[in-house]
Amino acid sequence: MWFIRLLGAATLAILIAAPAGAQPVDDARMRAADSDPANWLLHGRDYGARRFSPLAEVNAGTVKRLVPKWIYQTGYAATFQTTPLVADGVMYLSAPFSHVIAIDAATGRERWRYEHKARAKKLCCGPGNRGVALGYGKVFVATVDARLVALDQASGKPLWDVALVEDAGAPAPTEDALALNAADAAKTVSGSTGVGASAAPLVYDGKVVVGITGVGYGLHLDSDRPGAPLGAVVGVAGRYGRPGFLAAFDAATGARVWSFDSTVKDWEGAFVETTAYGARLPRDVAAEKASAPDHRDAWRYGGGSIWHAPAYDPERGLLFLGIGNPSPQAASESRPGDNLHTSSLVALDAKTGRLVWAYQQVPHDLWGYDVASPPSLFTVEVDGRRVAAVGQASKLGWYFVHDRETGRLLFKSEPYIPQSNMFQAPTPEGAVIAPGVGGGVNWSPASVDPARGVGYVAAMHWPARYSVRTLPAQGDKPELRYFTIEPEKEGMYGLVSAIDLARGGKLLWTRKTPEPLVGGVLATAGGLVFTGEGGGDLVALDARTGDPLWRFNCGAGVNAPPMTYAVDGRQYVAVAAGGSQIWGFRQGGAVIGFGLADAP
Known part of the structure; x- marks a missing residue:
């Protein structure tokens, strides 16, 4: 099998040797795009968002000769999460703060640069941007201040610029109340209020679709020491913010075509006491129902950020995406009910944005278990029948696989991270829960090898302490009840896992890393799985065993997904090395292109 794969890859190399x-x-x-080995045209490489490349010049036998071929410095040392795109020898990438750059994919030399001037006074979700989209002679970027910008692909000149929301930089009403909690916790406030966009757009059928972030409304508190990860998330009950949404825009003009809101008017749902897969939830349903009349409009402030570009099934005309946690985060008294469709995987009609189906992974979410990692499309065999499936690597530690047409859960994988005290309610003493607020798999994209039926995920084991606290009345300020989620300071690590999607989600192997993994994975026909580590290493693992075969330290945290492409028949692997503030990994601003040492 592996010999046949390599032979096929050699044939592909011949086909791409002559630049067209x-x-x-x-x-x-x-x-x-899936059958175009040289280029990486979409954020997930293909519409199925599988992040699997048929290139194999760099393989298990040659990867030890992988060396840097070029380094491009963006000039911004900040959280760096981009997936570069490559089309016909040119790389297009988003830098921190939503700047966009085109460079020569073989040499790393800059061709043009677009400097984005943010209009919001405060960024809700930091400087990270996860990538651009290509289509119709344009480069599209959704910005940290909640705008969608179209640039000329040849020159980088802005063609149109539209607002996703009108008040992106306005502070939310949570600011004053949560500042009290920040003082109580003796920490510095770093977010999150307002609205932004960090996900890459998706382009299809003359449209550009993108979602907004920052509407989950839990305040981030910085750590008490520089360079350390997030100190805590704080939530207070109340009416804050707005629903998240995914919207489609005309690619030629920027006019809005349709919009899908993350929350719905009847978002209370059925007040379920167990999840759809049988996990018991700590809910006082009688109390929730009794308070529901006082919170009929809670859905209008319901949250549900969109953290990734959707996957797209052109044959069925469906988009698949995950929805973030409800607002306010952790604090649930002001949002009785299931809070539909937050913390869910949903399928939308790609023409109209109409909801086709939704699967809520966590009803009435108290833990920040939003569906943050992008789903992937593939085919599985169930009861002797081939089924078009959609899979998603969850924060919960399971890889969920659904029927693409109906949303029916086909199976969930074995846990790829330790799970303990899951779905425990916060307590005054603090309940330590794993996975914590980070997951599991956070926003990090997974990879799927469709031929072998194997999925690869980069995850973290980082327990968190969930507490309920009371701030005593002070003067004319009444007593304030609030919730905190504090990641534990010790015992965290990362895990790369291979999941057998052809056999019900059994784990084939797991590889432990010294630090939590945030960034994503790339699998190739060369039998390799690439992933980055917060300590700065880009690592290549054997896809069959998980054994490490190669590593290179990039000088800053590799907290972005690797990708691969070819120019003049030679394979390159590229990754952004810029770290992550929220996770405490060293920041930088480089994109590095790797190739074999004996290649020109």
């Missing part, structure tokens, strides 16, 4: 010049990135080309 720049070709339009149109609908036909994007639909065929």
Whole structure:
């Protein structure tokens, strides 16, 4: 099998050896992206968001000769999460703060640069941006201050610029109340209020779709020491913010075509006491129902950020995406009910944005278990029948696999991280729960090898302490009840896992890393799985065993997904090395392109 794969990859190398010049990135080309080995045209490489490349010049036998071929410095040392795109020898990437750059994919030399000037006074969700989209001669970027910008692909000149929301930089009403909690915890406030966008857009059928972030409304408190990870998340009950949404815009003009809100008017749902997969929830349903009449409009402030680009099924005309946690985070008294469709995987009609189905992983979420990692599309066999499936690597520690057409859960994997005290309510003493607020798999994209039926995930074991606290009345300020989620300071680590999607989600192997993993994975036909570590290493693992075969230290945290492409028949692997403030990993601003040492 492996010999046949390598032989096929050699044939692909011959096919891509002669450069054909720049070709339009149109609908036909994007639909065929999976069969285009040289280029990486979409955020997840193909519409199925599988992040699997058929390239194999860099393989288990040659990877030891992988060396840096070029380094591009963006000039910004800040949280760096981009997946670069490559089309016909040119790389397009978003830098921190939503700047966009085009560089020569073989040399790393800059071709053009767009400097984004944010209009919001305060960024809700930090400087990280996860990538751009290509299509119809344009480069599209959704910005940290909640705008969607179209640039000329050849020059980087802005063509149009539209607001996703009108009040992106306005502080939320939570600010004053939560500042009390920040003082009580003796920590510095770093967010989150307002609205932004960090996900890469998706382009199809003349439209650009993108979602907003920052509407979960839990305040982030910095650690008490520089360079350390997030200190805590604080939540207070109340009416704060707005619903998240995914919206489609006309790619030619920027006019809005449709919008799907993350929350719905009847978001209370059925007040379920167990999840759809049988886990018991700590809910006082009678009390929730009794308070529901006082909170009929809670859905209008319901949260549900969109943290990733959707996967797209052109044959069925469906988009698949995850929805973030409800607002306010952790504090649930002001949002009785199931809080539909937060913390859910949903399928939308790609033409209209109409909801087709939704699967709520965590009803009435208290733990920040939003569906943050992008789903992938593939086919599985169930009871002797081939089923078009969608899979998603959850914060909960399970990989969920659903029927793409109906949303029916086909199976969930074995846990790929330790699970303990899950779905415990916060206590005054603090309940230590794993996975914590970070997951599991956070926003990090997974990879799927469709031929072998194997999924690869980069996860973290980072327990968190969930507490309920009371701030005593002070003067004319009444007593304030609030919730904190504090990641434990010791005992965290990362895990890369291979999941057998052809056999019901059994784990094939797991590889432990010294630090939690945030950034994502890339799998290739060369039998390799690439992932980055917060300490700065880009690592290549054997796809069959998980054994480490190669590593290179990039000088800053590798907390972005690796990708691969070819120019003139030679394979490159590229990754952003810029770390992450919220996770405490060293920040930088480099993109590094690797190739084999004996290649030109």
